[in-house]
Amino acid sequence: MRESPLTSRHDEASSSVFDQPERRAGAGPSETADEDARAAAHEPVQGMIPVRSRRRTKLERASMRTLATGGIIGIATALGAVLVSNDVAGWIVGLTVGLTSVILAAVL
Numbered sequence: 001m002r003e004s005p006l007t008s009r010h011d012e013a014s015s016s017v018f019d020q021p022e023r024r025a026g027a028g029p030s031e032t033a034d035e036d037a038r039a040a041a042h043e044p045v046q047g048m049i050p051v052r053s054r055r056r057t058k059l060e061r062a063s064m065r066t067l068a069t070g071g072i073i074g075i076a077t078a079l080g081a082v083l084v085s086n087d088v089a090g091w092i093v094g095l096t097v098g099l100t101s102v103i104l105a106a107v108l
Contacts, residue, residue, distance in 0.1 A: 072104045 056064075076097045083093045 068108050069105075072101055072108065075104060076101045 079100055080093055080097045083096060
């Protein structure tokens with residue numbers, strides 16, 4: 001039989017892909033690829049900050065949170081003092097200090 005001019009080689013190649021028997025999920029081309037995948041699953045994802053080998057102690061976590069909270073309060077207090085010394089309206093000072101505190105706490 002003669003091929004129609006509308007049939008392309010792409011159509012023939014794609015039909016042969018669908019004619020192949022199905023492979024079971026997870027079957028890789030080699031065992032080393034499976035071993036690499038298993039090893040990668042056990043490694044923690046690293047970002048810009050390296051992963052810690054141990055978890056922080058309760059004392060260390062509590063002191064870091066206390067220090068960060070104190071820093072937020074200090075920044076908000078300094079901002080409020082600067083605004084009040086420049087005779088800014090009270091509601092603007094309150095709004096600015098409140099928003100700054102909330103934004104810094106969210107970042108924390």
